[in-house]
Amino acid sequence: MTQFAYQLYSSRQFGPLSATLSMLAEIGYSAVEGYGALFTDGEALSDLEAGLDATGLAMPTGHFDLALIEADPSAVIAIAKRFAMTSVFAPFLAPEDRPNDADGWRGFGQKLAEIGKPITDSGLTFGWHNHAFEFHQQPTGEFPMALILEASDHVMLEFDMAWAHIAGQDPAAWLDRYGSRVAAAHIKDIAPTGQKMDEDGWADVGQGIMDWPGIYSKLKALGVPALVVEHDNPADDRRFASTSLAALRAFDAT
Structure with missing residues (x-):
C-alpha cells in the first residue's frame, strides 16, 4: 500500500503534539512530515521522538529553514x-529575499545546490518546496521554478501542486516536464471561489477544484516516494486528516 504522510504544520493550532500523532495513527496514516518549529531545541526534539515512538509513525521528510541549512548543515543532518x-526540504523564501529577474533566479538555484551539498554528501536528498511565486513568469518568459531546477541536477522538488494551480499553472504539465526531479509531493486542495473563507480558501483533499484523480495517477506512475497531505488552516484537523486520507486511498485503488 502507498505510504501517505501528513504535514504536521496542518495541526499547529490544535492540541498537543502527542495527541495529534495519536489521532493520525488512529486514522490510518503511517508517516508524518516535520517542520521547523518541531526542531527548535532538545526538548522539542525529544517530544517529537517520544510521540513517533509511541505511535509507530515514520518521518521520512522534513522542512528546515534555509538559513539553518546554510549556517549549520551538520545540525540539520543530525536531526534528519x-x-x-x-x-530534507527548504520550504520558503521571504519576499525581500526573492530575486527580481531571471538571472537572479538562476543564481538562486546555483546557491541552493551549494547550500544543499553537505546534505546530499551525507546521503540525504535535498530539495525545494514551492509556493506560488516560483511560478510567476519573468519578463523573459522563463519561470523561477524552471530556472531553479535547471541550475543544478542536485536540487530536487517537493512539488506543492495547489500553489502552482493558484499561480495559473497546470500541475500535470509540470509533472510531465520535471517528473524525474519530484522527490515528494504536497497533496492539498482549493475550495471553489468564495467558499471556505474561514479556512483561507483551502479544502480537504478531493473536496475542492483540483483534478486530484488525474494528478494522482501521474504521481503514482512516476513513483514519487513521498506523498504528503497538507492544509494551511483547517477548522477541524481531524476532519481534514480523515477525509483526505479516505480520498487518497480511493484514488490509489483506481
Missing part, C-alpha cells in the same frame, strides 16, 4: 538522521 529521514 535521528529521525531516519531520507529527504
Whole structure:
C-alpha cells in the first residue's frame, strides 16, 4: 500500500503534539512530515521522538529553514538522521529575499545546490518546496521554478501542486516536464471561489477544484516516494486528516 504522510504544520493550532500523532495513527496514516518549529531545541526534539515512538509513525521528510541549512548543515543532518529521514526540504523564501529577474533566479538555484551539498554528501536528498511565486513568469518568459531546477541536477522538488494551480499553472504539465526531479509531493486542495473563507480558501483533499484523480495517477506512475497531505488552516484537523486520507486511498485503488 502507498505510504501517505501528513504535514504536521496542518495541526499547529490544535492540541498537543502527542495527541495529534495519536489521532493520525488512529486514522490510518503511517508517516508524518516535520517542520521547523518541531526542531527548535532538545526538548522539542525529544517530544517529537517520544510521540513517533509511541505511535509507530515514520518521518521520512522534513522542512528546515534555509538559513539553518546554510549556517549549520551538520545540525540539520543530525536531526534528519535521528529521525531516519531520507529527504530534507527548504520550504520558503521571504519576499525581500526573492530575486527580481531571471538571472537572479538562476543564481538562486546555483546557491541552493551549494547550500544543499553537505546534505546530499551525507546521503540525504535535498530539495525545494514551492509556493506560488516560483511560478510567476519573468519578463523573459522563463519561470523561477524552471530556472531553479535547471541550475543544478542536485536540487530536487517537493512539488506543492495547489500553489502552482493558484499561480495559473497546470500541475500535470509540470509533472510531465520535471517528473524525474519530484522527490515528494504536497497533496492539498482549493475550495471553489468564495467558499471556505474561514479556512483561507483551502479544502480537504478531493473536496475542492483540483483534478486530484488525474494528478494522482501521474504521481503514482512516476513513483514519487513521498506523498504528503497538507492544509494551511483547517477548522477541524481531524476532519481534514480523515477525509483526505479516505480520498487518497480511493484514488490509489483506481
